[in-house]
Every structure is written in C-alpha cells, then in structure tokens.
Amino acid sequence: MTQNLDTNVWVNQDEAGTISPFDRGLAYGDGLFATMQTNNGVILLLDAHLARLHQGAVRLGINWSPTETFIAHLKQLAASNPNHCIKVILSRGNGGRGYMPPEHAKLTEITSVHPLPSHYPVWQREGIKLALSEVELGRQPLLAGIKHLNRLEQVLIKAQPLATDVQDWLVVDTQGKVIESSMANLFVIKSNKVYTPSMAYSGVAGVTRERVIDALLQFGLSVECTEFDVTFLQSCDHVMLSNSLFGVVDVTAIGNQVFERFAETKKLTELIYANEKR
Numbered sequence: 001m002t003q004n005l006d007t008n009v010w011v012n013q014d015e016a017g018t019i020s021p022f023d024r025g026l027a028y029g030d031g032l033f034a035t036m037q038t039n040n041g042v043i044l045l046l047d048a049h050l051a052r053l054h055q056g057a058v059r060l061g062i063n064w065s066p067t068e069t070f071i072a073h074l075k076q077l078a079a080s081n082p083n084h085c086i087k088v089i090l091s092r093g094n095g096g097r098g099y100m101p102p103e104h105a106k107l108t109e110i111t112s113v114h115p116l117p118s119h120y121p122v123w124q125r126e127g128i129k130l131a132l133s134e135v136e137l138g139r140q141p142l143l144a145g146i147k148h149l150n151r152l153e154q155v156l157i158k159a160q161p162l163a164t165d166v167q168d169w170l171v172v173d174t175q176g177k178v179i180e181s182s183m184a185n186l187f188v189i190k191s192n193k194v195y196t197p198s199m200a201y202s203g204v205a206g207v208t209r210e211r212v213i214d215a216l217l218q219f220g221l222s223v224e225c226t227e228f229d230v231t232f233l234q235s236c237d238h239v240m241l242s243n244s245l246f247g248v249v250d251v252t253a254i255g256n257q258v259f260e261r262f263a264e265t266k267k268l269t270e271l272i273y274a275n276e277k278r
Contacts, residue, residue, distance in 0.1 A: 008112055008114070009110065009111070009112045010073070010111045011110055012108065013073045013109065013111070019108060019110070020094050022095065023093065023094055023095075023108055024091055024094070024095040024101070025089065025090075025091025025092070025108060025149055027095070028099065029148065029150035029151070030060070030091060030092045030101070030149065031060075031062070031108075031148065031149045032053055032056040032060070032062075032089075032090045032146065032147055032148055032149065033087065033088060033147055033148075033149060034049045034052065034087070034088045034207075034244075035085060035086075035087050035088075035244055035245060036049050036085065036087075036088070036244060037085060037086075037116065037244055037245050038078040038082055038083060038084050038085070038086060039082070039083060039273075039276075040082050041081075041082040042078055043074060043078045043086060044244070044273060044276050045207050045208070045244065045273075045276065046074070046075075048207045048210065048211070049207055050066045052147065052205075052207055053066070054066065056146045056148065059142075060092075060148065061101065062090070063107075070109065073111065074086065074088070074111065077111060077113055081113045083116060084115060084116060085113070085114040085115070085116050085245060086111060086112070086113055086114075087111070087113075087114065088109070088111055089108075089109075089110040089111075089112075089149070090107060090110075091110070092105050092107060093105035093106045093107045093108050094106070117246075120245060120246040120249075123167065123249045124246060124247070124248075124249055126252075127249060127250035127251060127261055128167035128168060128241070128249055128250075128251060128252065129166045129167055130166065130167070130170040130181060130254045131162065131163065131166045131169060131254070131255060132169070132170050132172070132230065132254070132255060133170060133171050133172075133182070134160065135153060135171070136171070136174045136176075137153055137171055137172070137173040137174070137179055138153065138173070138174055138202065139173055139174060139175065139201040139202050140201070140202065141200060141201050144199055144200055144201050144202050144203060145199040145200075145204065145205035146204070146205075154182055154183075157171060157182045168181045168182055168184070169182045170186075170254055172230065173201065173202050176229050176230070177197065177201075177228065177229060178197050178228055178230060179197050179199075179202055179203040180197065180203050180204065181241050184206070184242055184243040184246075185203075185204070185205075185206045185208070185209040185212075185243065186239065186240070186241060187216075187239070187240045187241075187242065188228075188232075188233060188236040188238065188240075189236060189238040189239075189262060190236045190237055191237070192221060193221065193222050193223075193224065194216050194221050194222065194223040195223075195224050195225075195226055195228060195232075196209070196213070196223065196224075196226075197226075197228070198227050206244065207244055208242045208243055208244050208247065208272065209242055211271075212248060212268065212272060214271075215268050215271035218271060219264060219267075219268075230254075233254060233257060234257060236259065237260060238250070238259055238260060238261065238262040239251035239254065239259050240262055240265065240268075247269045247273075248265055248269050248272070249265075250262055
C-alpha cells in the first residue's frame with residue numbers, strides 16, 4: 001500500500017477511493033468514528049476501539065464487524081506511521097435522499113493518518129484549565145455513549161473562543177449535569193472516592209475511560225458512575241480528563257475553582273497501557 005502524502009486518507013482501504021455525495025455519513029451523520037493513537041508503530045487499545053465500533057454499529061443497526069483485512073490495514077498504517085493518530089470513520093454507505101436506511105447497503109470505511117497534537121505533552125506535564133461552556137448537550141439515551149458522527153454540539157462548543165489561559169471547555173447537559181469536556185471524559189476525586197459522569201443520557205463513553213476506571217480500582221479507590229452538577233466540583237480534591245490521544249491529564253482549575261494535581265496520574269497512565277506493546 002502506498003500512502004498518499006497529500007491526503008493520508010483511504011476509502012475502503014483504497015488511497016484512490018472516493019465518497020459518494022449520497023453517502024449517509026455525509027447526508028445524516030449515519031455512522032461512527034474512532035480516534036486511535038499509534039505508539040512505536042502499534043495502535044494502543046486497538047481491540048477496545050474495534051469492540052466499541054462494533055457495539056456502536058449494533059446499536060445503530062449497522063451490519064459491521066472488523067474483518068481480518070481491515071485490521072491488517074490498520075496495523076499497516078500504524079507500522080508506517082509510528083507515534084501518530086489514526087482516525088476511522090464508518091458510514092452506513094449510500095442510501096438515496098430519504099432518512100429510511102436502505103435494506104442492503106455497502107458500508108464505507110474511511111481511515112486517515114494525522115500528527116499527534118504537539119501541545120498534548122505540555123498538558124500532561126502541566127495540567128490544563130477548563131471553563132464552563134454555554135452550549136449544553138441534549139439528552140438522548142438511544143445515542144448516549146456512542147461515538148457517532150452527529151457531532152454538531154461539539155462543533156458549537158469548539159466554536160466558542162477560549163480565554164488565553166484556558167485549554168478546554170467543561171460541558172453539562174440540558175439538566176445541568178456534568179458530562180465531559182469538549183473532547184475527553186472527566187473524573188473527580190473527593191475524599192479518596194472517584195466519581196465519573198454517567199453516560200446514560202448523553203456524552204461519549206471513551207475507550208480510555210474504561211481503562212482509567214480499571215486502573216483506579218487497582219489503586220484501591222472506589223469509582224462511582226453517577227450524575228452530579230457543577231456545584232459538586234467545589235468540594236472535590238482532584239479533577240482529571242482522559243482520552244485516547246493524551247491518556248490522562250490533570251485539571252488544575254475550572255473557572256475560579258483551583259484543584260491540586262493528582263499525585264498518581266503518571267502511575268495511572270502506566271497502568272492504562274500496562275498490557276500494550278509499546
């Protein structure tokens with residue numbers, strides 16, 4: 001496979017592939033995506049990413065599972081692009097004008113390679129600050145937790161200008177419950193107990209989020225997935241974010257509320273990737 005250095009994009013594993021204007025991913029956001037990190041030529045948490053894509057496809061009624069050929073394609077991209085980001089987009093495929101999904105559709109698989117954001121190592125070393133977004137997430141339990149292609153809420157969130165000393169937005173839903181940042185899952189620690197927002201009504205249940213929960217349990221901390229509002233954060237000791245590209249970073253402030261960094265963040269990251277070939 002020859003990589004196109006101008007685009008770094010493959011459609012159905014073909015660098016010369018094209019996407020139809022009738023593709024349902026384009027027309028309706030009818031599909032899923034995943035963002036994966038390569039480390040020394042290996043995709044971290046690959047099995048978990050593929051499992052979540054398959055689970056999302058099942059929930060959307062899309063007949064997709066990762067084939068050996070597709071997995072080999074991903075591994076080849078990783079081997080050719082160590083220490084990069086690989087994005088996978090799955091669309092139901094072509095479907096004409098209306099909303100009704102076609103009975104038989106040829107799925108579209110899009111893969112692309114991107115540099116890792118250069119500021120993420122700084123975030124890992126120094127932590128980041130958040131501000132509360134004015135854009136609230138709608139509640140829809142049928143889509144909650146899925147990394148689907150309908151991401152207009154995140155587009156609106158990201159379109160808001162951040163203050164120069166703030167790196168990301170804290171996001172709540174229309175009931176005022178804390179859900180996530182614009183791009184990452186949230187964990188708060190209060191008196192040696194960890195709370196992470198429920199994904200029952202909105203938000204994305206990240207692959208790294210599940211690994212963080214497992215690692216925290218190994219630390220002997222209890223973890224509760226629950227609903228809480230912004231005022232709850234005022235009594236918390238530590239706040240952290242997790243996603244597949246930066247792992248875990250500390251939140252040092254939300255608005256005027258300052259938090260101490262969690263002493264075990266580095267060990268937490270090591271545990272997340274303990275079983276990965278790095």
